[in-house]
Ligand SMILES: Cc1ncc(C[n+]2csc(CCOP(=O)(O)OP(=O)(O)O)c2C)c(N)n1
């Protein structure tokens with residue numbers, strides 16, 4: 054990855070921002086209304102046509118990926134899938150806001166964001182398929198391994214950004230989390246470190262209203278999650294998380310602030326997980342289907358399609374092309390998930406330490422011996438009629 | 439002086455005797471304790487409307503109300519830390535950690551405060567807290583959902599560490615844990631949640647007592663949690679090969695019941711400890727060492743351990759290679775008879 058030296062100020066700003074600069078708006082930023090009609094904003098401009106079309110393509114692919122994965126779980130090809138169905142605008146915007154040398158620190162729910170950033174879906178799904186704990190080389194894509202222990206990755210993101218600053222690199226780090234994770238102590242520590250050291254981090258909270266069954270009201274009594282930013286001395290902003298243009302505008306601004314030495318930002322996207330927490334969850338135990346239906350009406354894809362069609366930027370032919378591309382991606386994924394290589398048991402021992410210690414070698418030899426004996430007995434069983 | 443009042447007169451829940459899963463037995467233990475003792479409060483992540491991701495608290499909020507069974511903000515240090523304060527002020531908190539590895543944010547509270555308060559205050563302030571932790575693998579879970587984290591707790595003086603292997607013990611030991619004056623880390627083997635067995639709620643159990651679950655005169659297997667059924671299956675298989683193999687279920691990992699285990703091993707002269715956690719510096723290692731010290735002159739062969747490998751818990755596709763199974767136990771038993779090799 055290219056590393057561009059920058060001229061970021063070595064010290065935090067001399068004049069801390071005034072409270073008015075740190076508080077988010079009372080209402081989330083919106084550039085599209087629920088019908089997909091555009092909505093002018095005094096501060097955030099509509100991204101250009103090419104960017105919107107690129108975003109729409111990623112949305113179509115992302116939705117298809119989510120739904121293919123849900124099907125793969127039902128077929129037993131994935132161990133588990135926490136779908137971001139309904140949150141694809143956030144997923145896509147997270148990837149699009151970053152440049153080549155930047156880094157993303159995702160969670161278990163962010164497969165679509167990871168894929169949008171260029172990680173091949175089959176590599177992104179290694180964890181959830183159960184082959185290994187992570188399937189891609191983080192440095193190759195600028196994507197940290199997906200974190201399951203909540204909020205822990207936010208500190209890693211801050212440390213990565215701190216190192217980038219010390220090394221004089223222009224990297225911006227996007228630290229992703231859900232609404233529930235904001236209650237963990239690590240969330241607080243991460244925001245505080247980022248603000249105190251004035252680091253190039255964008256904290257991106259996808260507030261989908263629930264942490265499994267627990268609604269947002271049990272996580273915070275603050276007016277919004279973005280309001281927490283002021284307590285750390287960084288700006289916070291709220292954005293409609295099903296409005297891709299608004300997400301791009303708000304994240305672009307935050308990334309630009311980080312890159313130009315303006316320090317961290319907390320962005321809260323208001324969105325909704327339209328499906329259960331994972332396939333193992335039963336969401337009828339804690340929410341009404343009417344609530345889900347309200348959010349189906351705010352589907353991020355429908356809104357973007359309406360915008361692009363009304364502007365005549367999206368032709369039928371282009372729409373068909375995108376659908377075909379998504380189908381091809383899904384078909385490729387199905388093949389990749391069907392052809393199942395035998396997992397290699399020696400992998401268990403290979404990577405624990407840089408050099409395999411003798412005690413682990415001994416344990417591997419024990420297992421290898423077991424395996425060869427069971428193979429031999431299976432062989433002899435085959436021979437006996 | 440302790441700040442706790444005497445237990446209120448027990449409006450004991452009517453005894454039942456029926457076949458149920460371990461999950462149902464735990465649920466019933468919580469319900470019976472909530473009904474009998476209004477100092478008991480149950481809280482954690484998703485324990486309210488959802489009834490817990492494993493449904494162990496199913497129906498408790500509806501039956502006992504939001505004040506007795508409630509969801510907290512998503513913060514394990516917060517859950518355990520506030521349980522400390524509640525116990526200091528006369529309540530008996532029972533908290534749920536959602537999975538083994540998600541209890542780690544609470545370790546500071548557990549190690550530095552939960553475990554030490556009684557000692558620090560020379561007994562003036564004991565903390566009757568139960569920390570329930572679903573633990574262990576064998577369920578095809580992805581990383582951080584299958585840790586056997588018992589050694590971290592067992593290594594911490596002041597904690598009583600319990601793990602049941604049957605629905606009956608799940609009920610009786612959890613009831614005992616909730617009556618205990620000191621903090622208990624109650625490790626629930628999640629692979630056994632849906633295994634069924636008979637539960638008689640009038641049977642009580644004492645913490646700190648191991649139990650011989652299968653007598654045997656040639657070899658003693660020592661196990662706890664998920665490894666108990668595996669050890670029993672191995673004992674059965676060894677029996678078919680003509681060896682009389684007994685099984686001890688440790689049940690309380692700390693403080694350890696040396697007497698029961700020592701008696702059993704002295705009678706056979708051969709011992710294998712079975713546990714799923716990595717073997718290095720583990721509870722199994724401690725048990726093997728204690729048996730070695732106490733039974734040396736009775737032993738026909740060195741004490742063996744069959745444990746997980748010293749690697750991070752395997753991903754779902756590889757976990758069958760990682761987990762101790764019947765064959766691995768039988769292999770270990772064979773090594774106790776070098777002359778027959
Ligand atoms: C430290 C920790 N505690 C508990 C869990 C179990 N858990 C997994 S996801 C989840 C809910 C997270 O909610 P949120 O942060 O809102 O993200 P979402 O799943 O909605 O995307 C919980 C409690 C965990 N992974 N890590």
Ligand SMILES: [Mg+2]
Nearest residue numbers: 231232263264
């Ligand atoms: Mg959420």
